[in-house]
Amino acid sequence: MSDLTQLRREAVAAPESGIVAVINYAREREGLIPMWAGEGDLATPDFICAAASASLRAGETFYTWQRGLPELRQALADYTARLYGRPSLPDRFFVTGSGMQAIQITLAALAGAGDEVVCFGPAWPNFAAATELQGAVAREVALDWTEAGWQLDLQKFKDAIGPKTRAVFVNTPANPTGWTAAEATLRAILEIARDAGIFIIADEIYSRFYYSGGRAPSFHDVMEEDDRIVFVNSFSKNWAMTGWRIGWIETNAAFGDIIENLIQYSTSGVAAFMQRGALAALEQGEAFVESQIARAAEAREIFASRLLATNRVSMTPPDGAFYAFFAIDGIADTRAAAFRIVDEAGVVLAPGTAFGQSGHRFLRACFHRRLDEVETAADRLVDWIGRAA
Numbered sequence: 001m002s003d004l005t006q007l008r009r010e011a012v013a014a015p016e017s018g019i020v021a022v023i024n025y026a027r028e029r030e031g032l033i034p035m036w037a038g039e040g041d042l043a044t045p046d047f048i049c050a051a052a053s054a055s056l057r058a059g060e061t062f063y064t065w066q067r068g069l070p071e072l073r074q075a076l077a078d079y080t081a082r083l084y085g086r087p088s089l090p091d092r093f094f095v096t097g098s099g100m101q102a103i104q105i106t107l108a109a110l111a112g113a114g115d116e117v118v119c120f121g122p123a124w125p126n127f128a129a130a131t132e133l134q135g136a137v138a139r140e141v142a143l144d145w146t147e148a149g150w151q152l153d154l155q156k157f158k159d160a161i162g163p164k165t166r167a168v169f170v171n172t173p174a175n176p177t178g179w180t181a182a183e184a185t186l187r188a189i190l191e192i193a194r195d196a197g198i199f200i201i202a203d204e205i206y207s208r209f210y211y212s213g214g215r216a217p218s219f220h221d222v223m224e225e226d227d228r229i230v231f232v233n234s235f236s237k238n239w240a241m242t243g244w245r246i247g248w249i250e251t252n253a254a255f256g257d258i259i260e261n262l263i264q265y266s267t268s269g270v271a272a273f274m275q276r277g278a279l280a281a282l283e284q285g286e287a288f289v290e291s292q293i294a295r296a297a298e299a300r301e302i303f304a305s306r307l308l309a310t311n312r313v314s315m316t317p318p319d320g321a322f323y324a325f326f327a328i329d330g331i332a333d334t335r336a337a338a339f340r341i342v343d344e345a346g347v348v349l350a351p352g353t354a355f356g357q358s359g360h361r362f363l364r365a366c367f368h369r370r371l372d373e374v375e376t377a378a379d380r381l382v383d384w385i386g387r388a389a
């Protein structure tokens with residue numbers, strides 16, 4: 001009766017998240033500091049929640065625009081124009097039910113059986129898993145770990161492109177490594193993609209969490225409007241809305257009807273009240289975003305400096321995003337180490353095994369938390385490294 005061969009091969013083959021096993025182990029234990037998640041510890045600000053509940057109370061409970069409320073699409077265009085200093089029009093924007101759904105819709109538009117999609121690893125595992133669910137093959141190009149940080153070897157990227165390649169995921173700043181492509185690197189990637197005729201799926205959702213001042217370099221800085229680039233983005237991180245599940249796609253307006261169809265045949269649009277919350281986030285949320293980034297910068301400094309002072313840790317403080325991705329001398333099995341760290345240090349980390357072959361030696365800590373907790377977590381880890389490694 002419960003024979004899995006009855007189900008679609010790609011669905012059965014989808015990998016279990018390498019992070020979930022550690023979370024399940026740690027769940028419901030007292031006194032742990034959770035640094036495994038890809039989110040901060042603050043709840044969504046009141047002004048965003050108030051806009052959503054006002055919308056519900058006003059009766060905005062009906063089917064809505066597939067592409068998103070016109071006001072929200074306009075606000076997304078204005079936000080993008082402000083952030084990147086170049087004009088943008090609402091017909092390039094499509095509201096989706098999370099960044100993850102933006103990725104799924106983009107893949108549904110670009111890649112299927114027989115196709116390949118490149119991603120740079122160590123990578124957030126959902127890129128490869130979502131690609132393979134579409135029936136396409138995910139091909140990892142490993143970033144190189146050097147004392148100066150993670151580096152992309154452009155030749156390796158070129159070599160990974162073949163006749164079946166349809167697209168490349170470029171996640172910058174990256175989860176989990178914090179690798180942030182310089183503008184020259186983005187230009188080079190764009191040139192290679194143009195020459196090969198492949199799409200860039202640009203995941204710049206952490207672009208505001210950039211620690212050299214301002215925002216991270218973006219494909220917006222180097223592209224032409226009709227380049228084959230699909231930006232997948234999200235309200236989750238900037239506005240502390242991970243539980244809402246709302247994001248967006250930005251791409252060439254010429255693909256609008258296709259994307260609208262793909263939205264129609266999946267969620268049929270994002271609930272209007274959520275979109276009102278998102279609109280409030282864009283219109284009134286700047287001070288909140290800036291305060292989050294300032295706190296993450298302090299947390300990064302505390303966490304990285306304490307771990308590096310042990311002289312037993314390999315890591316460069318991340319250029320962007322809010323994760324420390326570090327290796328501990330003498331620790332090869334990071335999955336086993338993550339369980340031990342729960343028991344012996346009271347800190348929950350994500351093992352590098354969750355982020356592909358190139359991440360195996362590393363552990364990921366999300367430092368986007370209250371500073372006193374980050375200090376305690378760093379002290380506990382330093383103590384554990386002294387005892388255990």
Ligand SMILES: Cc1ncc(COP(=O)(O)O)c(C=O)c1O
Binds near residue numbers: 098101171175233236
């Ligand atoms: C690189 C990256 N892209 C996309 C997402 C998806 O964000 P969400 O589905 O919460 O909007 C995440 C979440 O952790 C992420 O790290």
